[in-house]
Amino acid sequence: MGARDAVSGQKAWRKGCVTRGSLGRPSRRSGCRCALVDHPTKVAIPCSSSSNQAHSTTRRRRRIHRRLSSPRTASTEVASSTTSVVSRFLGNQDKDLVKGYRIASNYWEGMKKGQPAGYKPVVSQVPNERAPAEASNGAGPDYDVVVCGGNLGIAIALALQNRGHRVLIVERRLLRGRTQEWNASRKECMNLVRAGLLTLEELEDVIISEFNPNRVTFKGGEDVWVSDILNVGVAPDDLVETLKQRFLRNGGKIRELCEFRSATIYDDMAVIKVKDKGAGRGSGAEEVLLDMYDVNKPNAVPTTTTATDASLEGATASDTITCSLVVDCMGHFSPIVKQLRKGAKPESIVLVVGGCVTQGVPKFTTSDILASFTDAERDMQFFWETFPAKEGTTMYMFTYCDADESRVSFEKFLESFLNYLPSYCRERLEAGQEIGIEMSEEDVRAIQADGDEFLDNLKFNRLLFGAFPSYKQCPLNSPFDRLVLVGDSSAVQSPLSFGGFGAMLRHVGRLDEAIHEAIEGSHLKASDLKLVQPYMPGLGTAWLFQKAMGFEPSQMGYDAGYCIPQRKEWTRAHVNRVLKANFAAMKTMEKTVLLSFLQDTILFWPLTRTMFAMTFVDPIAILRVVYLLGPRTLAQWFVHYIMLGLYTLCDFVFGRFRSQTSNFHVRRYMDAWRYGSGADFFEEH
Numbered sequence: 107m108g109a110r111d112a113v114s115g116q117k118a119w120r121k122g123c124v125t126r127g128s129l130g131r132p133s134r135r136s137g138c139r140c141a142l143v144d145h146p147t148k149v150a151i152p153c154s155s156s157s158n159q160a161h162s163t164t165r166r167r168r169r170i171h172r173r174l175s176s177p178r179t180a181s182t183e184v185a186s187s188t189t190s191v192v193s194r195f196l197g198n199q200d201k202d203l204v205k206g207y208r209i210a211s212n213y214w215e216g217m218k219k220g221q222p223a224g225y226k227p228v229v230s231q232v233p234n235e236r237a238p239a240e241a242s243n244g245a246g247p248d249y250d251v252v253v254c255g256g257n258l259g260i261a262i263a264l265a266l267q268n269r270g271h272r273v274l275i276v277e278r279r280l281l282r283g284r285t286q287e288w289n290a291s292r293k294e295c296m297n298l299v300r301a302g303l304l305t306l307e308e309l310e311d312v313i314i315s316e317f318n319p320n321r322v323t324f325k326g327g328e329d330v331w332v333s334d335i336l337n338v339g340v341a342p343d344d345l346v347e348t349l350k351q352r353f354l355r356n357g358g359k360i361r362e363l364c365e366f367r368s369a370t371i372y373d374d375m376a377v378i379k380v381k382d383k384g385a386g387r388g389s390g391a392e393e394v395l396l397d398m399y400d401v402n403k404p405n406a407v408p409t410t411t412t413a414t415d416a417s418l419e420g421a422t423a424s425d426t427i428t429c430s431l432v433v434d435c436m437g438h439f440s441p442i443v444k445q446l447r448k449g450a451k452p453e454s455i456v457l458v459v460g461g462c463v464t465q466g467v468p469k470f471t472t473s474d475i476l477a478s479f480t481d482a483e484r485d486m487q488f489f490w491e492t493f494p495a496k497e498g499t500t501m502y503m504f505t506y507c508d509a510d511e512s513r514v515s516f517e518k519f520l521e522s523f524l525n526y527l528p529s530y531c532r533e534r535l536e537a538g539q540e541i542g543i544e545m546s547e548e549d550v551r552a553i554q555a556d557g558d559e560f561l562d563n564l565k566f567n568r569l570l571f572g573a574f575p576s577y578k579q580c581p582l583n584s585p586f587d588r589l590v591l592v593g594d595s596s597a598v599q600s601p602l603s604f605g606g607f608g609a610m611l612r613h614v615g616r617l618d619e620a621i622h623e624a625i626e627g628s629h630l631k632a633s634d635l636k637l638v639q640p641y642m643p644g645l646g647t648a649w650l651f652q653k654a655m656g657f658e659p660s661q662m663g664y665d666a667g668y669c670i671p672q673r674k675e676w677t678r679a680h681v682n683r684v685l686k687a688n689f690a691a692m693k694t695m696e697k698t699v700l701l702s703f704l705q706d707t708i709l710f711w712p713l714t715r716t717m718f719a720m721t722f723v724d725p726i727a728i729l730r731v732v733y734l735l736g737p738r739t740l741a742q743w744f745v746h747y748i749m750l751g752l753y754t755l756c757d758f759v760f761g762r763f764r765s766q767t768s769n770f771h772v773r774r775y776m777d778a779w780r781y782g783s784g785a786d787f788f789e790e791h
């Protein structure tokens with residue numbers, strides 16, 4: 107009997123349950139595709155000739171295509187009534203989920219209209235002056251570091267505390283991680299142990315699901331299965347709580363329900379103004395106005411019970427706090443970021459919808475890192491991600507676009523997600539079958555339904571919405587002394603994967619050391635701190651890939667009736683075609699080429715070889731990329747590409763001498779070469 111794609115029972119989701127065991131059982135199926143796996147002995151997937159693979163993929167795609175064309179499953183372009191699909195679905199969901207949907211929807215419409223442009227300056231610098239005596243009480247600063255924003259902020263706060271610094275965290279809600287898993291690679295998670303934030307046992311406790319193999323697939327192409335990439339689910343609530351308790355035990359201070367308002371930078375310290383939103387908690391508590399942060403982290407919003415329980419954790423309750431260094435970890439929508447970006451509209455957006463499905467779809471035990479099974483429509487190519495989760499299956503649909511007013515509403519986007527979900531589930535299950543994973547009867551039943559029946563059966567316990575902004579200027583630096591940005595606010599995460607947690611895992615050791623050395627050596631001028639979040643050509647290069655995986659507004663040539671002219675028909679299949687060529691090229695090379703790319707690391711030589719190979723695999727697709735991106739964007743990209751080469755060379759020549767110098771600036775340049783060229787990928791791999 108073949109392995110089953112369903113693992114039941116809570117316990118099975120703890121570490122070690124994984125699909126390895128089940129996949130390891132021999133399958134009677136023949137003719138399935140070759141799998142690119144790290145541990146063929148653990149994942150015994152029968153391989154066949156490549157012609158068989160292609161056959162099987164094509165057959166499956168044809169079946170799915172027929173279903174998509176059938177009147178029962180409406181694509182977005184032919185959907186009869188958005189309102190009925192979305193409202194029918196929302197009618198079956200929890201009221202908090204519906205509230206979150208409305209907030210996200212309003213937020214997205216506001217962003218498209220350019221409303222985030224309404225910002226007010228919150229940071230200022232008074233050059234050549236010391237802080238007024240009443241702020242500092244004539245003594246030194248209250249803290250060495252104040253971390254504003256305590257989601258990923260708790261990680262950097264604890265790391266700096268471990269180095270002996272006095273650290274305060276200011277968090278305007280409760281310091282809690284969200285309940286929806288963060289997906290990352292186990293190897294990256296080990297950085298939390300290396301940075302001294304968790305013990306190995308604690309890491310095992312916060313990893314609540316683990317799965318292999320993981321698939322990448324594009325319409326009309328072959329499935330590529332890899333192992334150990336984005337293969338664990340970390341519970342953010344458990345992780346943040348573990349870090350928080352350690353931080354408090356070691357004497358760290360946290361001010362929850364306390365909002366950062368402003369910072370004034372003087373020669374000798376920064377003076378921060380905060381507003382304690384927790385004062386008069388309980389009956390007199392200020393009403394909480396929910397926003398995008400809260401949509402995806404509702405458990406951090408105080409209720410009457412939690413608000414009364416929340417404490418200032420021992421920090422003084424003054425509205426003025428002084429420190430040597432301010433760390434902005436307030437995420438994408440940080441008031442400091444708005445000021446630094448002058449309220450500019452994001453140049454690019456990753457629009458995401460999805461979450462943890464508890465009913466109505468199969469309980470998948472393998473993941474999709476990147477999947478597409480439809481053509482582009484309305485200037486959007488939809489991509490899918492699936493991750494086994496503790497309480498069900500996490501499924502996201504996302505697209506790369508911008509915040510132009512012509513872009514779809516959240517309602518339309520959610521509608522597309524709901525319409526395509528049954529077909530996607532079928533496609534996934536069939537792909538799983540082809541590598542020997544069998545469906546349970548329950549799973550088969552779940553995907554047989556379509557339309558209303560499917561919608562009525564569908565239950566999410568968390569539905570998340572995201573419009574992740576990205577800008578060409580990344581990472582973002584502060585022009586002010588004594589201020590550094592960390593986490594999403596710094597835009598150091600890949601614009602391709604929007605994995606800010608993954609980025610923190612990658613950079614936490616580097617940041618911890620760099621910030622520590624900056625404080626120790628009083629390198630707190632803006633020009634010094636710029637080196638803590640230096641230019642990284644890998645990020646600039648990835649930015650263009652994001653552009654190549656989407657369309658500019660109206661680029662597909664739709665008219666008012668959503669008809670696409672004959673001469674632009676090719677745009678429908680374009681993104682899939684480019685990605686197929688890209689992955690076909692990478693598959694011919696050594697495994698690290700593919701694995702580094704999937705782990706958000708762009709490396710110079712693999713990139714060069716891949717681009718070269720792609721021109722042979724599908725030259726027409728490449729010419730079309732050039733045509734769609736235009737000379738200006740390509741020229742900008744080329745600069746990053748050349749810099750990537752230079753950084754690779756510098757790291758190769760000088761990187762080995764890093765341990766021999768204690769010069770702050772030299773070490774930061776060496777870090778920039780290492781991380782900017784992606785050479786850090788080879789550490790511990």
Ligand SMILES: Cc1cc2nc3c(=O)[nH]c(=O)nc-3n(C[C@H](O)[C@H](O)[C@H](O)COP(=O)(O)OP(=O)(O)OC[C@H]3O[C@@H](n4cnc5c(N)ncnc54)[C@H](O)[C@@H]3O)c2cc1C
Pocket residue numbers: 254255256257258259276277278279287288289290364365366367399402435436437438440441458570571572592593594595599604605606607608609
């Ligand atoms: C749907 C979805 C799925 C995702 N999946 C993944 C994944 O699988 N893997 C991954 O790596 N990443 C994932 N991410 C991204 C990840 O969640 C973010 O990158 C991460 O949360 C960023 O953390 P942060 O602390 O930098 O910012 P945020 O999480 O935005 O936290 C900012 C904090 O600052 C606080 N704050 C804001 N303003 C103030 C103020 N004025 N004063 C004090 N505090 C303030 C907020 O309350 C909040 O706690 C996902 C995100 C979403 C939305």
